[in-house]
């Protein structure tokens with residue numbers, strides 16, 4: 001596992017070691033979603049864009 005910090009509230013976010021780029025992890029504290037980026041063995045996270053589900057017409 002890798003320890004990262006939430007970009008919003010700075011809480012620790014645990015990410016599995018075998019996580020892959022594009023996976024979404026959610027902060028346990030504030031619920032903010034982060035998109036994982038893996039370069040070599042370096043894992044970083046960025047704020048994930050909010051997904052708007054507008055299916056109903």
Ligand SMILES: [Zn+2]
Pocket residue numbers: 006007008009010011027028029030031032
């Ligand atoms: Zn957070």
